[in-house]
Amino acid sequence: MKIASHDDFPILSTKVRGKPLIYLDNAATTQKPRRVIDAIRSYYETINSNVHRGVHHLSELATKEYELARTKAARFIGAPDAREIVFVRGATEAINLVAQSWGRAHVGAGDEILISAMEHHSNIVPWQMLCQEKGATLRVIPINDAGELILEEFEKLLTARTKIVAVAHVSNALGTINPVKRIIETAKRRGVPVLVDGAQAAPHVKVDVRDLGCDFYAFSGHKVYGPTGIGVLWGRLPLLEAMPPYQGGGEMILSVTFEKTVYNKVPHKFEAGTPHIEGVIGLGAALDAVTEIGLDAVAAHERDLLEYGTKTLLAIPGLRLIGTAREKAAVLSFVIEGIHPHDIGTILDQEGIAIRTGHHCAQPVMERFGVPATARASFGLYNTRAEIDALGAALRKVREVFA
């Protein structure tokens, strides 16, 4: 069973080391469907121009496509207003934007910022930088042995000093789907705003920011079958309007004199410089593709792969899964006794199988589970049970090499 044909993704028909590519590194980045590649090519071949300023025909067409993609992004995450969609380089830049713009205006000495123990470095370091600058403190919600947030501890850590809660919707290293709705409800009862890092969630689960009730939501285009270098920050309109700009330059201004600059309205206030136009258009095409398949179908498909993959991996002697939450996305992080993840990765690569090995930009998670690194297979909408069988066979080969 698969819901997207390999034929729709040109790279999937290539060979790696003489073997058909089996791409299981989707949590790092996804492969791109032909329609995304075509949309980018078509942009350059037919309407390439700068947006929002030209009076000429091409600029009009490019601006229309660019803003249409903003509407698509809004619809994709259930945002009530397309003006709430700020195009950024990726989830990392989105979080930095909030930390630098909202954070510097609202966080002071003695305040606390609450994150979790399963965050990607990109949802740790921007807050650390802010804390250092302001004399604030970073607090961390602990996780249990299954890799789930301990919600009782979260409630204890949420105090009058907490200025913002920033948590991952889905963990990249463990696959855990966090109960963000409940976290948001709890935080909002105390009037604390919540940023959700949706980098790993957007490709796997239906996101509805209105239903979630969060204040900021960040995701990356390249993890949802779109181009690299483009992502989305969603924020509630009044919050974005009240925030100071993040970067200065063209596009984000209405008028400039040497005495005074009048900033543009949101979202343009946060989009200084000529934007990543082809990235935005490619992202629009990717979101169309995922929407047409439907996130319910994607989730059902990935649940099947997760179940089948879990069973396949647990049949390998000496293999331990890192991250066994009840609610999981299709991510399998694992270690094999006596074999370093890096060696597993090299041997699988010889079989044409691409997985990720290392700390997955989540060193605190590795420390929590007492491993220096893990191997990680993460599935996307084009993966199949047959590919998981190949993974299982290759892992047996790994054990033979090290027997």
Next chain:
Amino acid sequence: MSELDDLYQEVILDHYKRPRNFGVIDAPDRRAEGDNPLCGDRFILTLKMRGDVIEEVRFKGAGCAISTASASIMTESVKGRPRAEAEALFDKFHTMVTSGGAAEDLGKLAAFAGVGEFPIRVKCATLAWHTLKAALEGTQDTVSTE
């Protein structure tokens, strides 16, 4: 799987499973740390010197097969050698794994010739050696080959 067999030679697997000179020297004359956090490799290297000669050398830590075996075989190769000889050996080893230089006169270290086919693994094979260099030079910073 021939490239793979070249990479994971018996001698490498043997030293990975049973590393030699594994441990920490009490009151060492020289000490350095090597850390490749992206891979999750981390070693401490301690040396006992007699004048300019590496009298004793031990390593401790955890890493992949290539980095662990490299550290283990390195300790065997440099033990009892003057510093200049150990450094010359590193140069030769480095040339072999990075640009396919000759493996002659390298003894067991020649087992790492196959690493050249896996450019991403060169940093694994050379971590212990860079750490040794830092220990000999008395560098305080943790070494990384990433």
